[in-house]
Amino acid sequence: MSITRWSDLRRFTEARVGLGRAGNAVPTAAHLDFQEAHAAARDAVWSALDVEALRAELGPVPVLHSEAEDRRTYLLRPDLGRRMRAADRESLPRTGSTVIVVADGLCASGVQRQAAAMVRALEAEWPVVIVQQARVAIGDDIGEAMGAEAVVVLIGERPGLSAQDSMGIYLTWQPRRGRTDAERNCISNIRPGGISLRDAAAKVHWLLRGARALGATGVALKDDMTAAPLLE
């Protein structure tokens, strides 16, 4: 089929191409499509984790909170989102194993929809905790308190206009406060249309085996897992 009109270009990309023009602006329908997508992304940022719904799926796991009191504080003070409340620290059991941390991050809806299924896909007997108003590095705090061998943080990713349901996974070997981002491995864009739960779970196990052999995660642990198709 020949491509003769701008709108034909939409076949090749999800980007907003071929929108047409009203003068120099986008036509009304495209303008309102954008506004609707922005509203959804904004609401996703401010959405709260439904903790009880998650526990209904995950079981009676501990529920923790960062030092960021509310969403506004969370956005302005990333340092507070990286630390858990002192009282929570004392409530946690010690475990030598890997720990799974389910964190709301910048978009609760991604983990709300996918975290429980992800935990099941991992097929591991690791303890799970839920934490609210949390940044990635709170996994270091929690892992240290629990004496964890490694921490697997499932966290809501920054929403875009075309995706408000994306989850990221961060792995840190021997987590403790003060670890840097260069000491983690990340699997991002886990969502319908992105990386599948099954592929993400396989990668978590692959990386953890590598971490155990190397004694570290991060830049030293290169993800050269034989590429299975990432998109389904």
Place this chain on the structure above:
Amino acid sequence: MPFRHAIGGTTHVFDDLRTLLARATPFRSGDALAGVAATSAAERVAAQRALADLPLRHFLNEAVIPYEKDDVTRLIQDSHDAAAFAPIAHLTVGGFRDWLLAAEPEVLAPLRRGLTPEMVAAVSKIMRISDLIAVAQKCRVVTRFRNTIGLAGTLSIRLQPNHPTDDLRGVAASTLDGLLMGAGDAVIGVNPATDNIEQVLGLLTMLDEVRTRFDIPTQSCVLCHVTTALLAMERGAPVDLVFQSIGGTQGVNESFGVTLALLREAEDAALSLKRGTLGQDVMYFETGQGSALSAEAHHGVDQQTIEARAYGVARAHAPLLVNSVVGFIGPEYLFDGKQIIRAGLEDHFCGKLLGLPMGVDICYTNHAEADQDDMDTLLTSLGVAGVTYIMGVPGADDVMLAYQSTSFHDGLYARAALGKTPAPEFAAWLERMGIGPGEAIPASLSPALIGLS
């Protein structure tokens, strides 16, 4: 040396120059996060008054980050031109503001090498938005590679055809969409989804093919790390411009994996390819307030002063383009539309006064308190201020980086509303190709020519 100023019976004391600069800055979340912001409006204005009284000469004697500890400080101090500074050597910061507002445009360019980034940051802190616009509008910075960027009455656009998986046909489709809307004279520049060398080579080759197939008087760039670009050049890839994110301290540059020597090496490598036709300005730098704090390399200096120091790094080269990605880094640095708008205009003012071809990625993420109305306000203000170039992203929505910027439509709006044209060589090309409004794609730009069918 401490600085003092009394307001309403309270004497405010500022221990050193970096503290004075930080307390004098209009409020923004990143300075509060770093713990360097003024704690009250009164303290802020006391700092602004004390800063206004400070002789410009003082900046040559007190560094905000010690000379011994930081290569950016050394670069700034060692390259200061005393002769260029002479016409304003007698002024205070406040006197400098008045002088700039009254100055004829032709006196500003000879001043550039006599200014330090900290002097420029300081004067911007006691300026209103209209001051930042009025003075920047008088600064003219012209650069050349395959076209001429920055001429009076022009507004250029970077065509940013990103794709979440770097799919070549997807990138090509967005590129064509932008060209049909008059975008791409600053550069056709893709942010690759990964820094994988094979992927970068594929994108470089495809963009070069599109450019040569349509005979477009512009340049392309794949915004990979400078070390990846060096590798691509070794492999004979068609690299027009070398891109790198930079910052205003040695520490933040290290966090980006670069040194001043590495930037020099990359510029030399790109120059040796001699790919420019009208000029050989081969570097493309991106900056943004907050990166130093994010890298914990800010030394207690406010984020805007550090941003100006990044321009000190940029001007040691001959960049074709310098871009402040103003709203990208997040609300912990610039919380809302008000902070983003002010920061964008400060960055443009500081860069232009220091002699750089400043563009601004007028943008925000979804966790910031901002929307397209804020972008329209900043775009219009920057257009009046004479911004060199802006971004063109399909529908203002970047599907790879998950943030909102300015669209191809926004570029058309700004040019029409402000009476601006694209770079002259590119404007002539648009006319030659028969590009204008309408739903049909001109035969001269047939998608089949670049493999889209």
